[in-house]
Amino acid sequence: MSWLVQPRLVNGPFDDPGLYLDFRFGRRAILFDLGDLAPLSSRELMRVSHAFVSHTHVDHFAGFDQLLRVCLHRPGPLHLLGPPGFIDRVDHRLQGFTWNLIDETSVDFQIHVGEFWEDRIARKAVFPARQVFMRQDAEISDLPQHVVLSEDDFHIEAVSLDHGIPSLAFALRETQRVNVRRGVLERLGFPKGPWLNRAKSLIRAGTGDADLDIPGIGQISLRDVPEKLFFVGPGQSIAYVTDTAFSEENRDKILFLARDADQLFIEAVFLERDHQLAADSRHLTAFQAGLLARKARVRDLNVFHHSARYLNEPTALRHEAFWAFEQEAPL
Ligand SMILES: [Zn+2]
Ligand SMILES: [Zn+2]
Structure with a gap:
């Protein structure tokens, strides 16, 4: 089974939150949250096309600076999305540095920033390096409710949760999973290679009649490639939920976002015995995280953002979350 992206937490569960989504193909990555990014290499940061900040x-x-420093000398845009007020925050961070060494002859690096209000992107701005990161308003593209990025192979959804302030949660959903049946490929005498990725993208996009260039065989229409070569199934889905109160409204939004996800990454900050601390700081307990995972019918649960108060019992939060997740009792 080939996956579109390989997700991994940037840090350990007691350290800063952040999820790195590494694309299997295309030398590309997406980040959910920009906490401490020190564990990521420059090469990994350079691949980041989009960062979604809760x-x-x-x-x-705090990791924004690390990402900026690495991406500064690459052409092409870095896309950021965050909650209301995010464009000002990015602007302030950019204005906190001295930029006398860049001008209109510099690499054409741009930071595109969007703000997500309630259920859609409501503001956008661009900060071009060639204009010394002077803020410019940008047009908002028309996307369906909750969708913050839409490409042929996948889209990203967001919901706005209450953490005392708005805190965004995100999910990546692959349009369709298309795998190659290796045995059939060999039997047909077709070679492996990049043409298979193009064919998969075309199938995901629902395009049936495009031409493919197959090494050793030549140009052939996708329509003439035997269907049995590909296995088409439901796409991969990964949800990331952090810094949220356990209110009814938040619960509904989380269950919508994480519905049937293959993997849910969710905060488990306090133990249930300290649920009052969780309520006061508008965070989830491990029990609540596990319960949400079970109700959303996710396949795989991953917990993080543990409070340092549990450092002397480091597996307690994980155990409590999985206890709630794996209970047999009716929902
Ligand atoms: Zn936090
Ligand atoms: Zn927070």
């Missing part, structure tokens, strides 16, 4: 508490945004 909110700008320092543990979720």
Whole structure:
């Protein structure tokens, strides 16, 4: 089974939140949250095309500088999305540095920033390096409700949760999973190679009659490639939920976002015995995280953002979350 992206938490569960989604093909990555990014190499940061930021508490945004520093000398845009007020936050961080060494002859690097209000992107701005990161308003593209990025192979959804302030949660959903049946490929005498990726993209996009260039065989229409070569199934889905109160409204939004996800990455900050602390700081307990995972019928649960108060019992939060997740009792 080939996956579109390989997700991994940037840090350990007691350290800053952040999820790195590494694309299997295309030398590309997406980040959910910009906490401490030190464990990521420059090469990994250079691949980041989009970073989606839940909110700008320092543990979720302090890594912006690390990302900027690496991407500064690459052409092409870096896309960022965050909650209301995010464009100002990015602007302030950019204005905090001295930029006398860049001008209109510099690499054409641009930062595109969007703000997600309630259920859609409501504001956009661009900060071009060639204009010394002077803020410019940008047009908002027309996307369906909750969708913040839409490409042929996948889209990204967002919901706005209450954490005292808005905190965004995100999910990547692959349009369709298209796999190659290796045995059939060999039997047909077709070679492996990049043409298979193009064919998969075309199938995901629903395009049936495009030409493919198959090495050793030549130009052939996708329509003439035997259907049995490909296995088409439901796409991969990964949800990321952090810094949220356990309110009814938040619960509904989380269950919508994480519905049937293959993998859910969700905060488990406090133990249930400290649920009052969780309620006061508008965070989830491990029990609540596990319960949400079970109700959303996710396949795989991953917990993070543990409070340092449990450092002397490091597996307790994980155990509590999985206890709630795996219970047999009716929902
Ligand atoms: Zn946090
Ligand atoms: Zn927070």
